[in-house]
Amino acid sequence: MDLNIPELVARQQILLCCGSGGVGKTTTSAALALLGASQGRSVLVLTIDPAKRLAQAMGLDSLSNEPQPIDISALSGVANGGSLHGMMLDTKRTFDNLVERYAPNEDVRQAIIDNHYYQHISSSLAGSREFMAMERVYEIAVDHDYDLIVVDTPPSQHALDFIDAPQRMFDLFEGRFLRILLKPAQALGKRSFDMFRRSSERSLRFMERLTGYEFLADLADFFLAFSDMFEGFKERSERVRELLGQPNSSFLLICAPEPASLNEAERFFQRLSGENLPIAGMIVNRVHVAKAPDSPSQATTDAIARLAAQIDGDAGNGSLGERLMLTNREQHELAHADAASIESTEVARNGIAIQRVPLFEHDLHSLEDIQAFAGKLCAQ
Amino acid sequence: MTDTRPPSGNEASIPPCQLLIVTGKGGVGKTAVATALAAQSARNGKKTLLTIYEREDVVHPLLGTKVSYELRKSRPNLWVSRLDSRLSMKEYIHRTVPLHLLYDWIIDGKVLTQFTDAAPGFDELMCLGKLYDLCEGSDGKAHFDTIIFDAPATGHCALMLRTPKVTAETVRTGPLFQNAMRVHNILADHERTCVLVVALAEEMAIQEGLELQEYVRETLQFNTGPMIVNRLRQPRFSAGEIEQLQQADTSNEEVRVIIEEAAAHHALTSLQRGYLDNLRTKSSRVLETPQVIQPTFQTGNLINAMAASLRPALREGK
Numbered sequence: 140m141d142l143n144i145p146e147l148v149a150r151q152q153i154l155l156c157c158g159s160g161g162v163g164k165t166t167t168s169a170a171l172a173l174l175g176a177s178q179g180r181s182v183l184v185l186t187i188d189p190a191k192r193l194a195q196a197m198g199l200d201s202l203s204n205e206p207q208p209i210d211i212s213a214l215s216g217v218a219n220g221g222s223l224h225g226m227m228l229d230t231k232r233t234f235d236n237l238v239e240r241y242a243p244n245e246d247v248r249q250a251i252i253d254n255h256y257y258q259h260i261s262s263s264l265a266g267s268r269e270f271m272a273m274e275r276v277y278e279i280a281v282d283h284d285y286d287l288i289v290v291d292t293p294p295s296q297h298a299l300d301f302i303d304a305p306q307r308m309f310d311l312f313e314g315r316f317l318r319i320l321l322k323p324a325q326a327l328g329k330r331s332f333d334m335f336r337r338s339s340e341r342s343l344r345f346m347e348r349l350t351g352y353e354f355l356a357d358l359a360d361f362f363l364a365f366s367d368m369f370e371g372f373k374e375r376s377e378r379v380r381e382l383l384g385q386p387n388s389s390f391l392l393i394c395a396p397e398p399a400s401l402n403e404a405e406r407f408f409q410r411l412s413g414e415n416l417p418i419a420g421m422i423v424n425r426v427h428v429a430k431a432p433d434s435p436s437q438a439t440t441d442a443i444a445r446l447a448a449q450i451d452g453d454a455g456n457g458s459l460g461e462r463l464m465l466t467n468r469e470q471h472e473l474a475h476a477d478a479a480s481i482e483s484t485e486v487a488r489n490g491i492a493i494q495r496v497p498l499f500e501h502d503l504h505s506l507e508d509i510q511a512f513a514g515k516l517c518a519q
Numbered sequence: 520m521t522d523t524r525p526p527s528g529n530e531a532s533i534p535p536c537q538l539l540i541v542t543g544k545g546g547v548g549k550t551a552v553a554t555a556l557a558a559q560s561a562r563n564g565k566k567t568l569l570t571i572y573e574r575e576d577v578v579h580p581l582l583g584t585k586v587s588y589e590l591r592k593s594r595p596n597l598w599v600s601r602l603d604s605r606l607s608m609k610e611y612i613h614r615t616v617p618l619h620l621l622y623d624w625i626i627d628g629k630v631l632t633q634f635t636d637a638a639p640g641f642d643e644l645m646c647l648g649k650l651y652d653l654c655e656g657s658d659g660k661a662h663f664d665t666i667i668f669d670a671p672a673t674g675h676c677a678l679m680l681r682t683p684k685v686t687a688e689t690v691r692t693g694p695l696f697q698n699a700m701r702v703h704n705i706l707a708d709h710e711r712t713c714v715l716v717v718a719l720a721e722e723m724a725i726q727e728g729l730e731l732q733e734y735v736r737e738t739l740q741f742n743t744g745p746m747i748v749n750r751l752r753q754p755r756f757s758a759g760e761i762e763q764l765q766q767a768d769t770s771n772e773e774v775r776v777i778i779e780e781a782a783a784h785h786a787l788t789s790l791q792r793g794y795l796d797n798l799r800t801k802s803s804r805v806l807e808t809p810q811v812i813q814p815t816f817q818t819g820n821l822i823n824a825m826a827a828s829l830r831p832a833l834r835e836g837k
Contacts, residue, residue, distance in 0.1 A: 160545025160672045161724065255689055350695040357689070395546050398580055398816075431776040439773040446774065450763045462755050463764075466784050467777045469812045476816050502722045 142420035142492035158393035168291035179218030180286035202227035241368035389419035396477035420492035427473035531745035543717030553669035555825035561596035604645035720791035745804035
């Protein structure tokens, strides 16, 4: 089944592009956003750490945590009213904003911002980036009035970390570990962790043995300060989850035809289906295509041989005719390998719409290049 | 199979370190390069371990061997395993904490799992801890001459490599500090560990690769090896040939397509050579690995062809 990308871009409010890195996910996101803008919609593309070149291609020196307008007026075929904004996720800033929003007072806010452990998790360690990406999407969806938001999700090592990360954090907040850790201080109504040493909890003593006292103390202080904000965080995260599950949101699997990349797409597919999240389709970039029939006719082979004989060949590099036929055969082999890899995926077997995008042989340097890529993305 | 001649540019060599950490932008064929390196190292008579970063047991996509936390032998001289933070932690505790059976309920229970799942950096630290044990042979298992770590992609790998140091700085004292420093020290030992970055001859992949190399070398001060540029195709046509072919007058549609394909091949290889030449002006240490094209995809052929191209770069014998 083919994937109708123009229709998808015209209809949806949120498109989330998932996939491992290096498969053209950021470029695809930019192209989808540009396509939406060309249709006359107001569109935002949120990217995670894009290559500088892509930001430059969109006419920006760099992207920031706030939406920036991208000038598409020079492009042809843009419908009236179409506009494009771009932004890049700043994990720490987003986390700080969230603390700002939910801290009950200035003391708590400062205590969190100064906490060692907070500085550690809010910068860029695994998990927090995924959490904050979704938080930012929600913020934008609520505070702004875009017709379409295209999200280039973080290239996680593990499928759907951006959905799992908040849940893991809540499990921690609600779990026994924290109750045990915080009990001594809470019992005394204290906002510090110095009572911890007298705790008789075996699991705590055990943790201390592994990690040392200082670390647990920092951790407890952090969670104590955080506990007041927890409800706000949790409610927000539930709303993010709702937003992703609604009919106007769609997930797109982005991959390349190599086995490793298709495997990764497969895992995304399984997880998304398991979570009942809406998958619009799979986009396979960099697909090799063969335009001629599998084995050239005798007439063609002869014609190639005659043609090659008329041309001053490169001496010592084998006959030109042979090299031409070899190149043709290789193109078929590459195309067959790609087609077979794609067909063998569970995604294909489940009838998910697939769009194959031919290998694009040059880098993207301008909005026009992105527009040309968008054209390939939509070609049937 | 075609295009598998050992490329001409493989004069750089891979430092004879025990631990080789293979990373690169996603989609550049890290796994193929790591596997080929491991296969060639094993063929050179070195006892070799290929270890990967996976949360569950998997069948190795190129070797076809099951990969679990326990070491498994895949070929002569070649073992495979995966790193797993929770199992590493359990193993570590069993080795260091007396009366550990008393604590298994904690280790397996929800309390600790919730903590470790949410603690940023925990997973990375524990996996590197296991890597440390494998290098030192401190888990009482066999000692390996070469350990190849098929590491996460660029961004995640950079975070991972700095986790021990960041953890040590966050914790400041105590056993976690000491262990984190121990892991950091082995990674920072230029004689023992080398980070290998894989790229494609494409603008963004090379840029990201160079940035990672610089980060590893300058900021982390770890050893980096040559950049491995993968999936290269050898130039086959001259510009003159392509020009004449395109001017040729033909009404045969198939002939047109074949000429177009030759032109595309020429454009691709020219582009690749351009990026390679440019890269060589910035770094003299470059290794080339080929795009392997085969009538039907066979992982064995892929590994053999890539291993052959890497052979000159790997020191033989013990």
